Amino acid sequence: MIRTSIFTLSCWLLLWSALPAAASLQLQRQQLTDGNQLFSYRWQQNGQRVDFSFQLPEQNTQQHLRSFRRYSPQLADTYMRQALQQELAKLNAPMLRVDALSAGNPLPIRVTAQTTQDAQQYRQHLTQHMLQARQDYLTSIYHTELSINPGRQVIMVDHQRILADSLQDLLPVAEALQQKFPYTTTRELSQFLLDWLQRIPYQRLDSRSNSSAAGFLPPLQLLQQHRGDCDSKVVLMATLLRLLLPDVSLVILYLPNHAVLGIGMQSQSSDQQLRLDGQNFVLADPTGPALQPIGEIAERYQLYLQPGIVNYRKL
Template sequence: MSNSQAEQLSFSKKKIEQGYSFHYQWLDFNSEIQSMNFTLSNEGLFERFRDFKSYQKNYAQKSIFRAIKKKLRRKPIPGVQILYKKDNDHFYIEARGIDKNKVAKAYQTIAEIEQEVTEQYLSESYYQAFTDHLQNSGMKVNHGNIANNSVADLKPLKPLILDRVSIRNIRKVTNYVLGFVQSIPYSKLESRLTSSGAGFNTPLQLLWENQGDCDSKMTLTAALLRALMPRIKMALIFVDDHAFIGINIPAKAGELTINHDGINYVLGEPTGPATLPLGVLAPTSELAINQGHYTVQTYHEIIVEQ
C-alpha cells in the first residue's frame, strides 16, 4: 500500500475555438510524472447540465402536482369529481363521487400517475430517492445518470489514456484514471441526504473548477471508466461522508472487495489525496466496508461506442 500523497503539479485551461483546452500534470503511484492535454467542448462544459440545480422539495412538489393536474385534465376520470387542494406547503388531490368503487379506482389511477410523473421529474432533474445503511431516506444526486450523460463529452480523453495504458489491462486503465482523479484538489462533501446537491460538481464542471468532493470525484471516475471500457460492470458505493467505486474484475490477494447481488467488485478510491491503487481504501473506508456500513448502487449501463 502506498503512503504517498497524490500531487497535482500543474493545471491550466485556455479558451480556444468551440471550447477550452486543458493541461494537467501530476505524480502517479510510482512518483512518475504524468500529463494530459485535451479539449472539452463548450456544449459539454456549459450546456449539458445547465438545468441541473439543487433539489428543492417545495418546487419539486409543485412541479409534480402541476404535471398530475395536466394529465388528469387531459384525460378525466369518469364518474368522479377531482379537487386540487393545498394545506400549507402540502399539495393533495381529492376524489369525490357517489360510486365508492369509482372513487377508489380514481385514487388508484391518481397514485399511478403520481408515480409516473415523479419518476420523470427526478430523471430529468438528475435526482433519485436514496436510503443509506442506517435506513435514513432522502433525495440525492443520481450519480449514475450524470456519469452516463457525461461519457460522450469525455471521449477526447479516451485515446490519450489508452496511449499510455493498454485497454486489455483493466487494472492499468483503472489505476491510471484513479491516479489522475486523486490528484485533483478535494473539496469537502456536504451531507448527501440534506445538502440537496449543493457542492456537487458534474464531471466536466469538476475539470473546469479543478476540484470536487468525493461524490463528484466518484462520478467523474465512473464516467471516465465507462468511456474507456463501455461494458465493464461497476458499482457506486456510499458510506457516511464518503464514496468510492467497485470494478467487476478478479481480485488479487489482499485486495478489498464486496459482493453485491452475486457480483464481486474490487474497490477503488477516487478521492485522494493518498495515492491508493485499485483494491486499497483508506482505513476509515475499509472499516465501514468490513462493518457493512455502506450502500451500493450498481452501474451496469452499456454505452454503445460510436
C-alpha cells in the same frame, strides 16, 4: 404516505493552478484558436514526473448536462399540485373532493366521491398522475428515487444516467488515455486515474439533508472547475473506465456521506474487495486528498462495506 430523504476566455489565455506540495498537481488550461480548450496536468509520482493532457471543445464544456439541477422538494410539490389540478379539470366530477392529508404536502390525498368505490378509483388515478409529475421532474434534473435499506426511499443524483450521458463528451479524454496507455491492464489504468483524480482539489460536501446535488459536479464541469467531491470523482472515473474498458463491471457504493467505486477486476491479496451479486469488486476511492492506491479504503468506512449492509448501484 411517501417518505423520502435526500441522500445530496480569449485565445491563448493561460491559467495555472498550483496546489499544495502534498498534492503536487499543476494544471495548465489553454484556450486554442480552433475553439478547443487544452488541459495539461503535471505531477510527481514516486519521484517521476507525470504528464497528461487532452483537448475538449469549449462548446461541449458549456453545454454539458445543462439541465442538471439540485433537487427542490418545494418545486416537486408544485409540479404535483399542478398535475392534480389539471387532472381534476379533465375529470369534471362535481361531487369529487380532494384534500391533502399532510399540511404543506400534496401527498397523500383524501378523496370524497359519490361512492366508496368511486373514491378509491379517483384516488388511485390522481395519485398516479401526481407521482408521474414528480418523476418527470426528477428525470429532467438528473435525479432518481431509490430504495436503500428496508423501507427507506431516497432522492439522489442519478449517477448511472449521468455516466451514460457523459460518454460522448468524455471521448477526447478517453482517447488521450488510450494514446498514453496503448497497452495496459485494468489495474494500471485504474491506478493512473486514481493518481490523477485524488490530486484534483476536493470540494467538501454541503449538507446532503438540504440537497442531494450539494457539491456534485458532472464530469466536464468537474474538469472545468478543477474541483469535485466524492461521487463527482467516482462518476468521472467510472465514465472513463466504461469508455476504455466497456466489459469491466462497475458499481458505485454509497457510504455515510461518502461514495467509492467498485471495479470488477482481478484482485490481489492486499486488496479490499466486496462480493456483490456473485462478483468480486476491488474498491477504489478517487476522492483525495489522501493518495490511496487501488484496493485501499479509509478505515472509518470499512464497517459499512459488508454484503447486505452496503448500498450500491451498478453503473
